[in-house]
Amino acid sequence: MSIVAAALLAAGETHARAQTYRERGAYLVNAVAVCGNCHTPRDAAGKPIDGKELSGGREFDIAAGHIVGSNITPDRETGVGTWSLGQIVYALRNGKRPDGSTIGPPMPCACSPPWSSERHAFSTRDTCWDSPTSRTTIPS
Numbered sequence: 001m002s003i004v005a006a007a008l009l010a011a012g013e014t015h016a017r018a019q020t021y022r023e024r025g026a027y028l029v030n031a032v033a034v035c036g037n038c039h040t041p042r043d044a045a046g047k048p049i050d051g052k053e054l055s056g057g058r059e060f061d062i063a064a065g066h067i068v069g070s071n072i073t074p075d076r077e078t079g080v081g082t083w084s085l086g087q088i089v090y091a092l093r094n095g096k097r098p099d100g101s102t103i104g105p106p107m108p109c110a111c112s113p114p115w116s117s118e119r120h121a122f123s124t125r126d127t128c129w130d131s132p133t134s135r136t137t138i139p140s
């Protein structure tokens, strides 16, 4: 490779590409709010189960009581597949389901401040929507 080509390549790398909504959403969901910590089931070794992202079932005891992460994949029967995209954003920001009931603790969760930004809320919604549809009923 010529020196000029190498310099051009190096220069190109310093210009970060604009993030798409989905890249932004994946970052928020996986790195910032880590929705999967509560919403993605684990195998016996504690590793998130591939293909079951956000399908629910993780259980914890917290100060507010015993909690079980819901299935938030686009499955229409056991997930949030019948919620409109706007309803998912509303739920994230206000902690309410489309029927007006309050989503229990820890939702709207420690992660609510970033969701005051519309871009954050919408990109998160897109990432949930992209997760593999999983028909998993979570006992209440």
Ligand code: HEC
Residues within 6 Å of the ligand: 028, 029, 033, 034, 035, 036, 037, 038, 039, 067, 068, 069, 070, 071, 072, 079, 080, 088, 091, 092, 097, 102, 103, 104, 105, 106, 107, 109, 111, 124, 128
């Ligand atoms: C600390 C654990 C925790 C984290 C982190 C978390 N959740 Fe939850 N979430 C829960 C629990 C537990 C419930 C069920 C509450 C209930 O039963 O009322 C829930 C419920 C929900 C619901 C309502 C589902 C339904 O069918 O009623 C949605 C939507 C949701 N979470 C989305 C998210 C998203 C998106 C993120 C990441 C931005 C996230 N959650 C992060 C624990 C968590």
